[in-house]
Amino acid sequence: MDIQRETLDVDILVVGAGPAGLAFGLHLAELVKKSGGVVAMPEVVIIEKGSYPGAHSLSGAVLDPRALKKLIPDYLDRDMPYEKKAGRDSLYYLTENSRVKFPFMPKPFNNDGNYIISLNKFTGWLAEMVEAAEINIFPGTGGIELLIEDNRVVGVRTVDMGLDKDGNPKDNFEPGSILKAKVTVLTEGVRGSLTREACTKLNLDEGKMPQQYLTGVKEIWEIRPGRLQDGEIMHTFGWPLPSEDYGGGFVYDMGGNMAAVGYAVGLNSSNPTNDPHFRFQQFKTHALVKKIFEGGKMLHYGAKTIPEGGYYSMPRLYHDGLLLAGDSAGFLNAQRLKGVHLAMESGMMAAETVFEALKKDDFSAATLKTMQDIFEQSEAAQELYQVRNFHAGFEDGLYAGMIQAGLQMITKGRGLVDRRVVEPDYEHMKKLNEYITDRGVNAVKHDMKFDNEYLFDKLTDVYHSGTKHEEEQPSHLVIADFDICNNQCTEEYGNPCQYFCPAQVYEMVEDEQNPGKKKLQLTPSNCIHCKTCDIADPYQIITWVVPEGGGGPNFTNC
Numbered sequence: 001m002d003i004q005r006e007t008l009d010v011d012i013l014v015v016g017a018g019p020a021g022l023a024f025g026l027h028l029a030e031l032v033k034k035s036g037g038v039v040a041m042p043e044v045v046i047i048e049k050g051s052y053p054g055a056h057s058l059s060g061a062v063l064d065p066r067a068l069k070k071l072i073p074d075y076l077d078r079d080m081p082y083e084k085k086a087g088r089d090s091l092y093y094l095t096e097n098s099r100v101k102f103p104f105m106p107k108p109f110n111n112d113g114n115y116i117i118s119l120n121k122f123t124g125w126l127a128e129m130v131e132a133a134e135i136n137i138f139p140g141t142g143g144i145e146l147l148i149e150d151n152r153v154v155g156v157r158t159v160d161m162g163l164d165k166d167g168n169p170k171d172n173f174e175p176g177s178i179l180k181a182k183v184t185v186l187t188e189g190v191r192g193s194l195t196r197e198a199c200t201k202l203n204l205d206e207g208k209m210p211q212q213y214l215t216g217v218k219e220i221w222e223i224r225p226g227r228l229q230d231g232e233i234m235h236t237f238g239w240p241l242p243s244e245d246y247g248g249g250f251v252y253d254m255g256g257n258m259a260a261v262g263y264a265v266g267l268n269s270s271n272p273t274n275d276p277h278f279r280f281q282q283f284k285t286h287a288l289v290k291k292i293f294e295g296g297k298m299l300h301y302g303a304k305t306i307p308e309g310g311y312y313s314m315p316r317l318y319h320d321g322l323l324l325a326g327d328s329a330g331f332l333n334a335q336r337l338k339g340v341h342l343a344m345e346s347g348m349m350a351a352e353t354v355f356e357a358l359k360k361d362d363f364s365a366a367t368l369k370t371m372q373d374i375f376e377q378s379e380a381a382q383e384l385y386q387v388r389n390f391h392a393g394f395e396d397g398l399y400a401g402m403i404q405a406g407l408q409m410i411t412k413g414r415g416l417v418d419r420r421v422v423e424p425d426y427e428h429m430k431k432l433n434e435y436i437t438d439r440g441v442n443a444v445k446h447d448m449k450f451d452n453e454y455l456f457d458k459l460t461d462v463y464h465s466g467t468k469h470e471e472e473q474p475s476h477l478v479i480a481d482f483d484i485c486n487n488q489c490t491e492e493y494g495n496p497c498q499y500f501c502p503a504q505v506y507e508m509v510e511d512e513q514n515p516g517k518k519k520l521q522l523t524p525s526n527c528i529h530c531k532t533c534d535i536a537d538p539y540q541i542i543t544w545v546v547p548e549g550g551g552g553p554n555f556t557n558c
């Protein structure tokens, strides 16, 4: 199909209106203002695939205000939205029928001075300030292709709108645009598809450890009065995960009888039926959690992946015409399970880099390398370096990991082994028979009864995420070979996608053409854009691409 596309030239293009992209915009506007006319305000455009800034933003979230203090020192006077100031912290080790409370709070879990926030409200607040600084945000606009000319990034092509399932134009067809920029800043969030393209085509992750991920699943509840203390923050590890799997749970008071409950599970599990949503619902059955939420009402749902690999998994942050920041570039402290402050700081580093590039009118890698230099000298780098081996320390399971974590604390992050070699998450998955032989058939039982009042099935949860996609469009989950799914994967792994997806996008259904056989059926309109499938598929034949702009979840209070 020969498509005529509009080309727009801007100075700076940002992909993703999350905390990193918005901090970039605000900080750049401030630097230009302070320059007193030495540098003119460039034309900055931020594109966002969600229907509004914050629609796809989801996190725990307990915010460390360190970056906020630098970016917006009077943030409280500017009505920064937060649910509660952090109050009592507690940490529990759970078994199925009991709990052990830590007698003291390890320093990384101490939240004194932090804020319990809803990331999607917080993002909306930042976006208002960015727009007030006369920076354009275009929601409902996804970037689908990174434009590279002579090994230099020159911009992004946006998604076509109005194609049918077979890719043919409908009456409302609108071709995507070519957005050309002197520098493109990728702040797409976890496993950004353009970032992935950049890493592959431009070797940004050469010599780096593979990124490692968790999938976090979360609900927001209205609870009965008095179930939580003011600003209470609870973290758990142990049950329902077996000790060889990585992850844990949380409960946060959000004030006004609202509370967040969530569970995050490592995608490096050897279990081919690893199901973060199922683990989350199991977690809610523990007496510690049940006594808080029973009798309440679930209001909202969401899920996202979390980049936990840390310092050694971060790609190079620059290339000719390109900068990376935020979750896309792995700015997350695995030990504290916090990334919002680091995402914002990385956005600010990108702004300082672009400010220098504007002064020189030079957007080559030689100038944009400033980003890497600023990062290496920063508080953020110090923080990430201190915990550089945290996630890898749990490669041999929970108990070995706890010993490693303790050793890392007294050896400035080194522990027993520095830069332990880890495989990509999907390579940890065992074949189903092998796993059952090792762990027994009970280890793969998913025998929960969802009453949809306290324990929710995936479809009911998805309904509470506000997810909407145009049904008549090409699938944004591109499967390279359905034959592998319907034959080899069924035999070898038992189709793990039907378990790891927290939105029931993947189902094995009766194949009418082949009685007695099952085949994979996709429902892309359920997708909540968590990216788990793109990461965890053992054959790496699932590629998540950006759907029509505006499609996806509409997270509320998440």
Ligand code: SF4
Pocket: 477, 500, 501, 502, 503, 504, 505, 526, 527, 528, 529, 530, 531, 532, 533, 534, 544
């Ligand atoms: Fe997440 Fe993939 Fe399921 Fe979408 S289809 S919700 S990205 S696992």
